[in-house]
Amino acid sequence: MWRRKVSVTEMTTPTFRPVERKLQAVRARVWRARAVRAAPWSAVAGASAFSFAEVLGRPTSTALGVGALAVLTTLTVTLGVWRLVRPVSLAWLARLVETRLGLQERLSTALEVAPQNSVVAAALHRDVAARVTAIDVNAVVPIRVARRPSAVFLAALVLAVIAPQLGGWLPRTVPAVVDGDVGVSAASVRSLAELAARAAEDRSDPHLAAVARALRELAQEAESRPDGVVTDAERLGELLTALDRMTANGLPPGLRPADRVADQHTSPSSLSETLQALERRLAPPESVADDEPRGPGLTDRPIVGSPPGEPSAEGAGSTNRATGPVDGNYASRERLQELARQAAAERTQEVGAAAIIGASEDASAGASELAGRGSQELFGDAASVARPGESEAVAVQDDESEDGRRVNLEVAPDAADPITPQDGVVVVGDWQPTPLPSVSASHLPYEYRHVAAAYFLPSQRTVER
């Protein structure tokens, strides 16, 4: 019977492809195994770097970043060096497999000879193709974590855990810059001292007064230096921390500047920034209005509402009932445009004794420049304005209409439940007068006054009380 003779090329080539596929699978497994072997050492490096940073007194977030960087760097470098020293070629993989499975150089030989070279080569390829299907990649390259590096890693982990405590025993790095230039001018410190003194006087707070005195002394000492720069960073940091703590009541823990000061007072630039932040916080509205550069023609006169001399908005707002699409009380577009023109033409003196009674952090003014700005940005400190139960916070979510802006939502400060828009209709809770005064528009920094006069204030009925 006639039988077609099948050439070796036909016979072996298709069956030999699985060998290469299998070797590729082994290659992937080899790299995974290498990564696992390198991982404990990388973790050791990361934990060590973290511990080192902690011992040096770096903030935890910084230490974590350094640790993560050390892990990645070590892993990358280790695998890179491994790749250079022991390249994972197909021939190498073949030798690895045949050594571990006792295949007696079958794979590496088969990789080097073509099946059509000879009958023996053809037989070899057929033999290899049959054997390769039984190769268990996991058995060839078992992935296991070595004991010794794991033990070292555990030790490093323990060190990382105790490192923050260890950092307390060791000298901090602050004294190293005590006598250096911390980049804070005497004038800045004196300015802050004066603000603190005024705040202390207002509050009748002797502790704050003491801090103010200490700041004055520090400023005086700096003024005596030729460069007029504060050099005692540690002392300045302590005073700023104290001042920060005394003036940051009511802030949620995450926002307490005291935390940030404590974290950052090893850095001269942070001292400077902290000082400026405190200065902004302590500056009374009058002083801000006095000290800050103003827009041309802007005065301290009230912007909207009653004529000067009349009582301002304290206690007002009880009439601020719900305003919806039907019975809403809006500023007209003409009025808005007029106010905008007045602001632009620096003729804001016509704006009366209006007041912004408050805004929550997410208050926005639609298309105005205030869009996306919350009261924190407006007033510098959200908590002092929108403090629950005290402030007359109004959340404004609005859109433009022909009549001006439609107020979709106002939130009364004492509303028991969160008020949400219902079917597009404004829902407003009962308005209760609060003991805290609203912030007079005239006390705002000029840039906000300008914007408020143009867009924000006229849209709210409450400001026209």
Next chain:
Amino acid sequence: MDEHRPTTEDVATLESDLGLLAATKREIASVVVGQDEAIEQLLIALISGGHALIEGAPGLGKTLLVRTLANVTGLEYSRIQFTPDLMPADVTGTMALVYEDGKATTRFQPGPLFAQLVLADEINRATPKTQAALLEAMQEHTVTVAGTEHHMKEPFFVLATQNPFEMDGTYALPEAQIDRFFFKIVVDYPSESMLETILDQTTGAETTTGKQTITPQDILRFQQRVREVPIASHVRRAIARFVRSTLPSEPANPAAVREYVRFGISPRGAQAVVLAAKARALLDGRFNVSLDDVRFAVAPALRHRLQLNYRGAAEGLSVEEMLLELFDAQARAAIP
């Protein structure tokens, strides 16, 4: 070119050939008990196309081994007992005066060398001149008598024996000539259990001589196939480095080599190792050379090629151990 490509039938034939080899090995082992390693080495030398020098004490079955090989392979067998008075013509043959059709004429009368399997018993007892005649035939597979070249019948396989103990009155083979032997097979004493089997088999009423399992044509085909067995580059490299490591003139080589070795391994020795490893792979039913095959071939292929110097001999160093140690060092380096 396609018609030269091996086919599935060729592969099937090869696989059945390997079965023949294994059957041959079993058949010899059933007659010559307890000498499995020597049998394997003998078959390797046979299918590699080399000649072997068998060394062993009297009575260990050297002659039986060769005779059994002749029986199972169907090779024309001839035995030459070498003695000091043996002349070259006694081995190669001579021009004899014969009468044909009433006329006297000379005709070549082939000597006992003209066989396919020649047992040159106690080769070291013949004079160097006679040894040289044999060795020339081994090398060239031809004998020149009276200016006429006579070809040996293929396959041509010479097995020479020598007794390591009775060296008085012998002519030791010079290094250049001993190098022509592909293998030096050492027949060792059998173990106790094997000895029992030998006693049982050889002193009974029936003795076996072995039946033919392969033909001379099969052997010629094997000799061709052996050279086709592929060898991986890292194995080849390990052999080359190993051979280089036996040279006493290389400063980087181990101190023992530089101190105790007189001559290292020649390229012919390296060739013998590779060929023997290839043959061993086929004998083992595989189609490629492994490091194990090479290691197996190192001792029989090189033990008579590595010459220790006087100090090495005086220290009683084992050539085999030194060779295996040197090879293992290179083989380890080849393993990932």
